[in-house]
Each structure stands twice: as C-alpha cells, then as structure tokens.
Amino acid sequence: MKTITALLLASTLACASAASSQEMHSHPAPEKLGRVSFPTSCAPAVSHDFERAVALLHSFAYTAAEKAFREVADADPSCAMAHWGIAMSHFHPLWSPPAPDELAKGEAEAIQATRLGAKTARERALIAAIAAYYHDAGHVPPPARAKAYEAAMAVAASRYPADTEVQVLYALSLLATASPQDTSHANQKQAGAILEPIYRKHPDHPGVAHYLIHAYDSAELAPRGLAPARAYSKIAPSAPHALHMPSHIFTRLGLWDDSIASNLAARAAAHSQGDVGEELHAMDYLTYAYLQRGRRADAEQVVRSLDSMGVHAGAEFKVGYAATAMPTRLAMEGRQWTVASRLQAGDGAAPEVAAIVYWARAVANARSGQAKAADADIARLDACRQQLLASKKDYWATQVDILGKEARAWQSAAGAHPDDGVATLRRAADQEDAIEKLPVTPGPIIPAREQLGDLYLQLHKPQDALDAYKAALAAAPGRRAALHGAALAADAVGDSHTASQMRQLLSR
Template sequence: MIKTPLAIAATAAAGLSFAQPALGQSNDEKLGTVHFETSCKSDAQKLFDRGMLYQHSFWYRASQRVFEDVLKADPECGIAYWGIALSLLWNPHVPAPAKNLAEGVAVLATAKTVGAKTQRERDYLDALSAMYADYEKVDHRTRMQAYTKAMEQLAQRYPDDDEAQIYYALALNTSALPSDKTYANQLKGAAILEPIAIRQPQHPGVAHYLIHLYDYPPIAEKGLEAARRYARVAPASAHAQHMPSHIFTRVGYWKESIASNVESSRVANADKEGHDQLHAMDYLVYAYLQLGQDEKAAAVIGEMNAVTGFTETFIAGPYALAASPARYAVERGDWKAAAALQVRASPLAHVQAVTHFARALGAARSGNPEAAKADIAKLAELRDKLRDAKDAYWSEQVDIQRQVATAWMLYAEGKRDDALKVMSAAADAEDKTEKHPVTPGVPKPARELYGVMLLDSGNARDALVAFEATLKKEPNRLGAYVGAARAAEKSGESAKAHEYYSKVVAIADAADNTRTEVTDARAFLTKR
C-alpha cells in the first residue's frame, strides 16, 4: 500500500524523543516564554503565564481552560476574565461566532463584579470590551477599529508594558484595510515588534504576529527571520509550525512550506485541533500543486475528509474543505472535475462560494456556458447575503469570483471582447485587495486567468505582461511560469521563453508524469 505524505510524516514522528501532550498539557518550554505581570497570587501568576503561551499561538481551547484554572487558584484574579474573553474571540483575523461573543459579554460582566486589583488590569478589561460592545448591532470591522483605538491608548499609557505593545501591534494588522497598498498599519506594527523581538527572542507572540504583519507580497521577505524563529520557539504548537508557511507561500518557497505544514498537521492531529489541521492541509495542497505533485495533493485531500473536531461556524476548517478540492481541479485545468464538484453544506456564504466559483469556471471552460449560469447566479446571491451582513471583505471577494466566472462564460459564448473586458476588470479588482490569512491563495489568480484568456485569444504579448504581473505578486507560481513561457515563445521572445521554461523545470523537476506542461518545457529546452 502506498503511504500518503502525512502518513509517512506520522510514522517518522513516532520516533521523536517526546510525545505530544493532551490538550492544555504541553510542556511550557516547547511553547516559548511569556510573562504577563498580574496582581494575582503566585500560583495563579504561573498559570496565567502558561495561558498566555497558548493564547499567543492561537491555541484558544487550551488558553481558555488555563485561564479558568487561574480563577480556581485565585478567585479574585480579575484579569483572568480578560484572558477568558480574549480566548473566546478565537482568531482575531476573522469574526468570532455569535455564541462566543455572547459568552464573552457575560465573562466581562463578571469581571466587573469581581473587580481587578490594579488600574492597568482594569484598563486591559476596558480595552477588550470594545470588541464586544453592541456586537448584535455593530459589525466586526467597526468593533475591530474601536478595539485598535483602545489598544493604542493602552500602549501609550503603559509604554514599558511589552504585552500592551504586542497586542496593539496585532490589532494594527487585523484592522488594516485590505485596499491599503502602503501597508501603513502593518509596517507600524512591525516597527513596534522588531525591538521587542530583540529583547524577547523566545516570545511566541512577537514572532507570530511579525509573520502576520509581513504576510503581504511586497514586504514578505522581511518576515523570513520571524517565520523560521517561531517554529523553533514553539515546537509543540501546531499553529507555530504552520505560520512560517504564510511567508514561504508569499515568496514561493514550496518545499519549505510543505515541511512546515506536514509538521503542523501532525501536531494538530495529535492534539485533536481540527481547524489547525485542516488549515495546514490546505496550504499543503497548494504547495504540492505548485510543484506539480498532484498525487500527493490528492492524498492530502483524501485525508482531510476524515478530520473531525472543528466547528462549522468558524471559517478555517470548512474553508479548507471547500477550497482544497476546488484548487486541485482548477490548478490542474481539470474543468470537468471542477464543474462536477459538490457544494458542501455550510452556514458560511464565503465557504459555499468557493465551490460555486470552481463549478462555474469548470462549466464555462468545458464549453458549457449555460451550466455555468446557475452557479454564477448563486455567487451573486451569496455576495448579496454577505453585503447584507455588512461583510465588506468577503462580499467583494465573492463578487470578484462572480466576475471571473462571468468572463469565462462570455468567452465560451464567443463574446471574446466582452469577456476580456470583464476579465481585466476582475483582475484589477483582485489586485486592489489582499488574500485572507485563512487561505494560501485563491484557486487561481484572476490576473493569471486573464493571461490565459489573452493567450487563447491570440494576444501573446499582453498575455506575457499579465503572467509577469502575476509572478511579481505571487512568486514561483507554476501556472504563471508556464503561461509566461508559452506567451514569450509565441511572441518570439526566445530569451524570455528559455528563462521561463527553465523556471518551470526547476520548480517542478519532480512533478508527476501527468503534468504535460513540464514535459513540454523540457522538450523546448532540449531543442535549444
């Protein structure tokens, strides 16, 4: 029997010198070093610091349990309620489920009753309250901006409190506008954290949040040091093993991304953290596809279907389960498979949209524009649902998917000029925003698909421009290199064609034999 990549990794992991602990019992030395000063009893202080280790690696179930243990050790430790409420928000890059928000409001109300012993602790509780205030009426982004302002004031009030500075830097990132290509918030946050990284090199949150702050194409290389450090600082954390791949994906280091996510998936599986496991596996599928190793990508997708222990109302797990099969079909150009994808039931509109997009694109590219129309209509419906929910980011992303699918539907109907206009507009729209941290990337960039359409239309020179623009934003994408090579060859730019075909072979030297584009690249280079 052929072992899958993750099965091989699991076998190897069995020989490691330490076993993975149960939830909330990880060796603190393998999670980094954090000290958050409190007014609580000494035993409670030690527990509080442990809770912060989990919290800074987004290990929320564990952190919440430890903060609850803090209250058992010291019932008057009011700041522990801050830790519980912070844990209930889960990943700060996405809205927390309504159930969690309701629980958090109750926790903060209890904190007011119990009281915190110092003004600093009361200020922490007040700042976090901004994330919960009127959550039934006020949208996530507005509350996030209010929280960021509150954290700015907290950081200014306590300039020597590294934890206040760290959480302010994180808030700057999560509240940044996806359309701000100056990355002002992100660079400001990074400038706060870089000096702390020197003072506290073993702090998991500092390395973690620097990765998020640098997780953007023009500044990604700045995050390489933090990426490599975080994995070493917190080897017992699945998220810490995964996070380096955010930067590796941005710079096109596919083998490094694979190593990162194989380990992350193993640790998450051992700790029964379904969201972390599926999130890592989606990044793993993306990286394998960039190397042309489709069998390995397919094996991971097969394993994903057996993962449990995730929540349908939280995006990470459900998104991965929808996105990986979509990207597997679309990246390989298997349009019939894309058109036949089944929409997985989900309460999240943006999760459903991924599959409807792949289905519509698959139908159109298979020469069946009529079949694409139903899924395009569904994308419009899901976009409107997200708009009604005041989710500006995801409604825009789904609308870009609708535009891309519409362009290819028009193209399949023979309306090439109209199709190219719509496809160009979709690529422009996508370039003005940013990918979400929940995903390594869209199933296929709109700019890359625009290049494909231009090349198919006989406009090789403009296609080459589109593919090169894609590569500037997303280095080492195999499909973009293949497109650039073919466009350069058809444009008569032999030097560029040789350069790009060489890149194809270098990246995908170990690709599956079914990847004919790699075989074609080798054939071109052999003739030269």
Template sequence: MNARPCVLLLLLAIAGAVHAQAMHDHDHGIPEKLGTVSFPVACSPTVQQPFNRAVALLHSFAFDAARNAFANIAKQDPSCAMAHWGIAMTYFHPVWQPALPPATFAAGQKEAQEALRLQPAAGSDRAYIQALNQLYKADPKATPSQRTLAYEAATANVAHDHPGDVEAQVFYAVALLSNASPTDKTHARQKQAVAILDPLFKANPDHPGIAHILIHACDSAELAAHGLAAARKYASIAPSASHALHMPSHIFTRLGLWDDSIASNIASEKAAHAQGDLMGELHAMDYLVYAYMQTGRVKEARQVIAAMKQLPRLDMTDFAIAYASTAMPVRVAVEERHWDEAAAIAPPQGAPESVVAIAVWAKGMGLARTGHADDARKQGERLRGIEARLHVAGDTYWADQTGILATEIMAWAAQASGNPAGAVALLSDAAEKEDRIEKRPVTPGPIVPAREQLGELMLEQHKPGPALAAFRDALALAPGRAGALRGAAQASAAD
C-alpha cells in the same frame, strides 16, 4: 535551506511537540515548548507561571487550550481578575473573521464583566481589563467594528502608559491588525504593527506573540520579505503549538518558497491531528495542497484530499472547516485543468454561502472551459445572487470576492461564445478588482488569480505579448505560482 534538512528538522520538532502535548501535565519525555512570556499580574504568586503559559498559548492562537489554562487559574485563585481577562481574550480572534464570533460573544462578555468586577484599584491589570471591556461593553447598538476600533484606541493608551511592558506593545500590535482593512493596499496598520514589533523581536527572540504577529502583519506581497526572519524563527519558538508550526507558511507562500511551506504544513497537520484541532488540521492541509500543486506534486495533493475525506464528519457550518475542505478539491481540479472534474463539483451542504460560492465557481469554470457557455452563465448568475445576499448581510469582503468569481465565469463564457473582446474586458475587470483586495488568512490565495487567468485568456487568443505582461504582473503578486510560470514560458516562446 535545502528542503530535505528543513523537512527533517521540522518533523523532529513536531515529534517532540506531539509527545509534549500528550504528556505536558506529567514531567515525562520532551517538555512542552511554547516560547518565553513574562506577564506579571496582581494575582497569587502560585499562578504566575501558569498565567505566563496561558498567555503563551493565547499568543499562538491555541484558544481552547488557553481558555482551559486561564479557567484553571481562576479556580486556583478566585480573586485573580486577569484570569477572567484571559478567558475573555480567547473569544476574541483578531485577525480572523469574524473577530468577535456571535456564538461566543456572550461568554466573552460575561468573563470581561467578571474581570471588571474583580479588577484592582490601580495598575496595569486594571488598564488591560478596562481596554478589554471596550470589546465587550454592554451596548447592544455597538457594531463589531466599533468595538474593535474602541479596543484599539484603548490598547494604544495602555501601550503608551506602559512603554516598558512588552505585552502591552504586543497586544496593541494585535489590536491594530484586527482593524486592518483588506482594501487598504498601503497596509498602514500592518506597518504600524511592524514598527512596534521589529525592535521587540530583536530584544525578545523567543516571545511567541512577537514572531506570530509579525508574520500576520507581513502577510502581503509588499511586506512578505520583511516577515521572513520571523517565519524562520516562530516554529522553533513554540513547536508545541500546531498553529506556530503552520504560520511560517503564510510568508513562505507569499514568497514562493514551496518546499519550506510543505515542511511547515506537514508538521502542523500532524500536530493539529494529535491535539484534536480539526480546524488547524484542515487549514494546514489546504496550504499543503496549494504548495504541492505549485511543485507539480499532484499525487501528494490528492493524497491529502483523500485523508481529508477520512476525517470524522465535518461541521460545514464552521466557516474555516467548510472553506478548507471545499477549496482543496477545487484547487486540484482547476489547477490541473480537469474541467469535467471541476464541473462535477457539488456545493457543500450547510456551508456558508461564501464557501458555496467556491464550488459554484468551479462548476461554472468547468462548464465554460468545455464550451458550455450558457450553462456556465447560469452558474455566474447564481454567484451574482450569492454576492447580493452577502452584501445585504453586511459581509462586504466575501461579497466582493464572490463578485470577482462571477465575473471570471462570465469572461470564460464570453470566450466560449466567440466574444473575445468581451472576455478580455470582463477578466481585466476581475483582475483589477482582485488586485485591490488582500486575501484573508484563511486562504493561501485565490484558486487561480484573476490576473493569471487573464494571461491564459491572452494565450488562447494568440496574443503572447499581452499574455506575458499579464503573467509577469501575476507573478509579482504571487511569486512562484506554477501556472503563471508555465504561462510566461509559453508566451515568451511564442512572442
């Protein structure tokens, strides 16, 4: 689709979405649109439609709005066990990290126990509630991964016992993704989820959860093309949910469809802002900056960052907020090769160490690329310390990512010190490690992929053949990245 009509259509959709959010309790203007969900429950008939709406919100990860909707149902029908099931489910964030946030675990557990107390003697409601309590069982020794694995097994049984229940199949697919390992490059659980969701998508084209989870399942270089149909559809299914407007850009980013990603995130940013969803707004802004940089629209990227700095005081203890607000200025400085700007970036106060690592990396890269090798190595050692502490804390994923960042700095410091062979060895090691790990949904991708950096290093060492090979490998994993395309062209011209 031509970018201009795409932008226009999505902006028209968001105009309706924003108005609907403000007016959804009053039948004025454009009605709320969240998709089509039918989830019969053993509660008062008067709450069935509100329950369907609450589940639609849940499927689009509008957790706060869904929680309020389920709470209203519990007030209207105090005997409705599934209302408490729904509230507890809003505290489970299956494809985010952590899936069971410690700060809200007790609240989710309380609601799960209330659902258990009110559960019917038989039927699908009871099955859903029993599965939920695998997440929140009263076992202080159970780890989060043990809980999500037990939940996956329980939802597998619900889906098997109720093959005609669309919701049972969708929630099983979600449970599979909650246990998908970022180091499993076979994408086994993602493919299981796709196999479940594909036929459901054809039969239920307006179901928000099916399209949404298909996108998450296909958020990899291997599967992205398979998720394009869901990406093209999801925003029109649930334009009243800002997350639904953003999610297609996960696939667009994987495929290098930058104009589509820009349109998606402009719409999502505006909707999230109107709905007071700060995390959603910043998440869309980060993806927007990433896409702008790939199309050479540096001015627009900097305008997004300027708008971010005008937002109310950001809670830097919130990982998603801290990540997006830290990554955006780093992306621009490093992709533009403004090394003095990168070296001046200060770590965010109060942010998780996995986020602080991004700013430390930027500083180290800026120092290394301007010839200050010893100072750069100090930043690399600082990252090694963060890596070690993250390992001790059990955060293996971000520890490994931080280790890769540290190795990248050391590689460029080696190059600056006149050790080209050492630089190649280090950066090759970083690229191989990065290739083995999938990105988390919180980010559109590394600031600059290690393999793309390897191509840049080879160019600096006047080795156009190896540089071209590295850039081609980088583009296979991240199509359309401007730096890799530019580098490949330079390497081809020099070869």
C-alpha cells in the same frame, strides 16, 4: 520583573518522543511555547500558569488558553486578569468574529473581570480594552468593536510604552483592524515598527514572531517576514499554529518546499491534539504548496484524506472553507474541467464558501466550451453576493463579485465575445489586486491576472499573455501554472531568454 519560560512537562500540547532502544518507557517531550513575562497582581502561586496561558493565547491556541486561564481563576478566585484572559480567548482578532455562544461567554468574562477589579492601573486598562470589544455586542458590528478595542489599547500603549505585553497586544489590535483595501499596509507597517525592536530584545517571545508574520503577510512586505517565519516554529513548536504560520511567508515568496515541511508538521501536531480547524487549515496550505511544486499525487492524497475526517462545508468557517477549497484547487489547478463542473457545495455552507464551488463550475463549463451551462452558477454567485451584502460582509461580497466577473469573462469568451471576456477579466484582476487576502487562505484558487494570461494565450495574443503572467508572478511568485504559461507565451513571441528563465524556475 520575573521572567519565566513557558516550558511544561507532559501537557496536552506535548508531542510524544520516541523511546530509545535502551529505554523501557516513552517519555513525552517538554512543552515549548516560548518565553513570556506578564506580571500581574494575582496570587504569586498562579504566575507561572498565567504566563503559560498567555503564551498559548499568543499562538492562537484558544481552546487550550481558555482552559489554562480558567484553571488560574479556579486557583485564585480574586484574579481579575484570569477572566480577562478567558475573554481574550474568545476574541480571535485575526480570525472570523466569535460565534454567538463564544460572544456571550467572552462578554460574561469581561464583565466578571471588571466586577472583580484589578489592583493595578495597567491591568484595569487591559480589562477596559477587552470590555470595549464586548460592549453592546448584540447591536455593534464586529469591525466597530474591534476598532473600539484598538482605540482602548492605543491608550494603554501610550501609558505603558516600555511594557512588552501591552505593546505586543496593541500591535495585534492594529493588525485586527487593518483594512484589506489599504494597499499601503499602513496598520501592518505600524505594527511592524512596534514589534521589530521588541523582537530584537525578546527573540523567543511567541507573540512577537507570530504577529510579525501576520504584519508582513503581503507581497510588498513578505521579505521582511522571513526571519521571524524561520524562528517562530522553533520558539513554540508545541503549538500547531506556530508550526503552520511560517508558511504564510513561504507562500508569499514561493518557497514551496519550506511551506510543505511547515504544514506537514502543523498537520501532524494539530491531529495529535484533536484540533480539526488547525489541521484543515494546514492541509489547505499543504495542498496549495504541493500543487505549485508539481507534486500532484501528494496533493491528491491530502484531499482524499478529507473523506475519513468527516468534515463538511457547513462546519465552522475555518473548517468549511478549507474542506471546500482543497478539492476545488485540485480540479481547477489541474484544468480538470469535467471534475470541476461536478463539484458540490456542501449543505449549510456559508455563501462565501459555496461561492467557490459555483465559480469553479461556471468557469469549468465555460472553459470546456459550454457557455450556456454556466448560467445557473453565475446566478448563484450573484445570489451569494447579495446575501453577503445584506449581512454586511463587504469583504466577502467583494471577493464573490470578483469570482462572478471571472465566470462571466470566460462565458463571454466561450460565447464568441472574446473582447468582452478580456475587458471583464481585466476588471476582475484590477479589483483583486486592490484587496488583500485574509489569512484563512494561501490565495485565490487561480488568481485573476493569471486567468487573464490564460485567456490571452487562448486568443493567440502571446505578448499580452506574457505581460499578464509576469504581473501575476510579481504578486504570487512561483505559481506553477503562471510560470508554464509565461514560458509558452515567451516562446510564441520569440523571447527565448524569458522562456528559459521560466522553465528554470519550474524545474527548481
């Protein structure tokens, strides 16, 4: 088996190195994407380029990967696996499902790969798997197609237990079909069990480190992800997503300075490569980390930069979500109720994106004592939820339902019905605890259980508040507002030890 390192000079993904004072010219840094070994029956002359394309695919550099696979197809028109790679580039297993145009392109490439026919059974199994994803795409919903892909990859994995790439892709398929409602994280643990021994054998494989981070992106499993998180940005520093991904684990563990460094690097790399979606994604995580670190001025500067980027809420989901969440985080984390009450949902925003603004306005009005003013936005949240249910977007419908409960809870509290508010907010917190976040976000704008602590504190029930804050911090360590609230609640109940503990964590 021939192993090559995906290191290329002067590529579209390379960052420019600074010229020394003795040099007359600047030389670009080598492209570094990690080490991939993926033998195929294609022409030997394209093997290097094919493995580079796979390395890009493993770091979710989908546009660059598609281009690289297409160049392989142009160089070797008989290479069925090049068309497999293009079809894979349109799949996006852990992101939103392909848009209609992407779906059509991916389906056409899967068909072409099948028509060309691969020369080995292993390649035919991989092509059959991606063909299963695109089969009858106009009628079969994305989750069912993802399950079909996973089932086909399970067959391939059982046939080729020693094949690194087959096993890694199978692990990714398990992550793609993991249920957000499964708090046991069964699929994630199964994927981790596949990937961990491969990681020990191939510590510079980009997909292994990347997918381990995704597998362990939960409060339960995050400590397991710290080693691959610290490694991934060094394995594939030419890929902006590889620079960002470690911050998923850093966020789970409350390592804010690490998250800031990770997303500053990812933002700069994405900007230099013109990847607006990845840049906005890094900026949202960066804003979140700055706020938790108490660096509000830096967070404000990041949010202000949105104005010069020309992005809007109606853009592709990844862009629209970040562009909407960032100013909302800034206002709500800062308890700037007047600012939050004036937020606007952008034209064309998806209901799950617009709902963030409606929630913020409703809660802000209620928390500033204007209970009746929350009515219109609560009605808008209900409409968003119905729209999502009709579109069979059950995950987002649940998330919007949680937002609606939170808004109603604060409205009840503001309207002299505090017990109803507490009961409703407790239901929202229980519901939120029972569902995992998606990778698109570092977390809720304000976790429901943290809001429950706020409400208890407002109602002069400090012990209940302290219990709620502790539970919130167990799920999301290091959140600044929860630490501050817990310190105040501990003061009120005379627990000086806990109060001191919380303030020490705040000052780190």
